[in-house]
Amino acid sequence: MDGSKNSSAERIPVLVVGVGHLGKEHARVYSELESTQLVAVVDSSLERAREIGEPLSVPAHDSLTSELLNSIKAASVVTPTPSHLEVASQLIKAGVSVLVEKPMTANVEEAEDLIRLAKAHEVTLQVGHVERFNPVVLAAYPHIQNPVFIECDRIHPFSFRSVDVSVVMDLMIHDIDLVLNLVNSPVAGLEAFGTRVLSETEDLATARIAFENGCVAMVKASRVAIQKSRKMRLFCEDAYISLDYIAKTGMRIGLKEGFDRRSIDFEKMAGLEEKQGVFPIFTQYFNIQQLSISSEEPLRSELSSFIDCVQKRTPPVVTGQHGLQAIEIALRITAEIRRSQENYLARRAHYRPDERPDTEFLKNQ
Ligand SMILES: NC(=O)c1ccc[n+]([C@@H]2O[C@H](COP(=O)([O-])OP(=O)(O)OC[C@H]3O[C@@H](n4cnc5c(N)ncnc54)[C@H](O)[C@@H]3O)[C@@H](O)[C@H]2O)c1
Structure with missing residues (x-):
């Protein structure tokens, strides 16, 4: 599954955009996998990009240049969620397959845009639901x-x-x-x-x-x-x-x-x-x-499965549609929480102290 028999000539050139807490792990795993060649790391903080890029011996950039985009086949998007659509779109439009961290986007409309874009450019779009x-x-x-x-x-x-x-x-x-x-x-x-x-x-x-x-x-x-x-x-x-x-x-x-x-x-x-x-x-x-549990690192399995799908042009385990469905339900849950909070506050506003439960009996305990 991790493509460990690939020769270096077959390695897929990849980069990571956003090398914060999780992105640095993506960069590490890509630098370890036999199926990938980490080409660069990108972070809007050049200092952070250098901090992660240097020990992995790859160049650090603070934005995606056309030269970088032309040099890669796949990338991980590990920036904060509100920027996923913008960053992933730039990669997809350049024909790059993307693994976008979860949640795929900030809302359903953005998720639909990303799915449409990946389909139009015939690239793989996988979502980082790593628990799978x-x-x-x-x-x-x-x-x-x-x-x-x-x-x-x-x-x-x-x-x-x-x-x-x-x-x-x-x-x-x-x-x-x-x-x-x-x-x-x-x-x-x-x-x-x-x-x-x-x-x-x-x-x-x-x-x-x-x-x-x-x-x-x-x-x-x-x-x-x-x-x-x-x-x-x-x-x-x-x-x-x-x-x-x-x-x-x-x-x-x-x-x-x-x-x-x-x-x-x-x-x-x-x-x-x-x-x-x-x-x-x-x-x-x-x-x-x-149950017999393997010791394989989930992120390693996730990224090697993504690269395998890019190479074989097969659908990923966690598709854009899965990412969209999860966002849809998460946002319904959030809306329901806010509705129940409003109900609670409205009830509190009309709550009378004499409606409190009778706790007199506790005094004798
Ligand atoms: N799958 C998981 O279990 C899991 C766990 C943690 C985080 N995440 C997801 O990963 C994403 C990143 O989370 P994190 O905890 O690593 O955040 P973080 O804040 O630690 O790192 C984000 C990095 O992105 C950089 N950045 C911000 N905007 C950018 C842009 N437009 N272009 C390039 N770089 C940019 C920041 O400088 C920072 O270094 C989030 O979407 C989060 O939900 C997933």
Whole structure:
């Protein structure tokens, strides 16, 4: 998958635009892959471009020149989201295939423009939803059939970056993309709640997404937590799957073959549970399987898959359409959060102290 047998003559010339926190990792990976030749790094801060370019022995630029555009076949766009359309358009118009970081653009209209442009210029447009390449997710995929209920948690301390977009567009969008891809059914409706804490937009958000096929997803994101947690739990028709992206672990629990719910002697089992604990009893009815997780770096898999698609002219794993769908749902969630905030404020305005719950009884506790 990483094209490691390519000779240097077959290497695809690439560059990275925006070498901040994440872009420097794109530049590093391109300089390591056998399928690519990192030609240059570009950043509106020339100082930053030099800081990243020098150790990788590539020239640093503060803008895209026509000479640079003519020298490359593919590029990563890792600038702040509001500039994605402008930067990616410049590359696409020069016939360069692009991997645009998530969220693909700031809104649906811009995303549609980018998809149209990539199609007109017949270049690859991939979106940086890197969790699709997370080995924990990849290990779970073969086990996920007909999810009925999905829970996602993505909790981070405040990073002071990406505050130009809400936590929904910043973090939750990873899970929105995964859930849309796993459920593969139109969204029937959604509810969402959230609030801002430190930035000008939402820092905390929770959403309940209902799908036409009956599946429901509860998605939670925070960028103002004390600790990190990134988990997904899936209840499928035949199994429960629990994934922890930080611990890099995954577990599938499925009912044993021939299991008959009516055969459980609940009274006897409750007695055993007190003596032995839940786990040994659990294994009588369930197969518990730890998923085997590869150690491959997600970004490396993502970028080598992108280059592979550019070389073979095959559709990327995460297309512009996927990027657009994720933005569409993220913006619906954001609008719903703001609507529920307005409802809350309106109710507060009419809230009378005598409507408070009676807490007298607590005094006697
Ligand atoms: N896939 C992921 O998991 C993930 C993680 C973090 C960030 N991101 C995305 O990557 C993008 C960048 O995020 P970051 O955290 O690296 O931001 P950052 O602020 O650390 O870096 C952005 C860099 O782009 C440069 N820049 C700004 N405008 C530019 C322009 N027009 N042309 C060239 N350079 C420009 C800045 O000088 C800066 O060095 C965002 O869209 C963000 O949502 C994705």
